Amino acid sequence: MSEILEMLIPAVEEQIASGETGYVKRVFEGLVAEAEIEEGEAKxxxxxxxxDEMERMVE
Structure with missing residues (x-):
């Protein structure tokens, strides 16, 4: 895994836990439960x- 992705994992975990980004939690839960993807891989x-979104914002 690239260094950038490793640095983003804590941000993803924060988004999963946050009430403000419930859509991230729903996607995460869907990947884990419905698609049977391991939690680490889903993150x-x-x-x-x-x-990708960060890159688009910089362009």
């Missing part, structure tokens, strides 16, 4: 999306 997938 990495969300981190990739977060990194």
């Amino acid at each position: 990495k997938m969300i981190a990739v999306c977060l990194a």
Whole structure:
């Protein structure tokens, strides 16, 4: 996993726990429960999306 993604995992965990970003928690739970993806892998997938959004904002 890239260093950037590793640094984003805590942000993803914070978003999962936050009441302000309930959609992140719903996606995470859906990946884990419905798609049967391991929690760590689901967090990495969300981190990739977060990194992509951050890159778009910088452009």
